[in-house]
Amino acid sequence: MSEVSGRYLLEAVFGPGARDDWQSTVLRATGEKLNPDYFVRSLS
Numbered sequence: 001m002s003e004v005s006g007r008y009l010l011e012a013v014f015g016p017g018a019r020d021d022w023q024s025t026v027l028r029a030t031g032e033k034l035n036p037d038y039f040v041r042s043l044s
Helices: 004-015 021-031 037-042
Strands: none
Touching: 004 021
């Protein structure tokens, strides 16, 4: 993992995740609601 991606995870996901619900954290970090389509596409 690069330093930039590690910092992003700390600032956008793990830090706020400690005080916000996971749905808000995912929305803020990615700009959209949790979507299984990305996972399904990665399998094909």
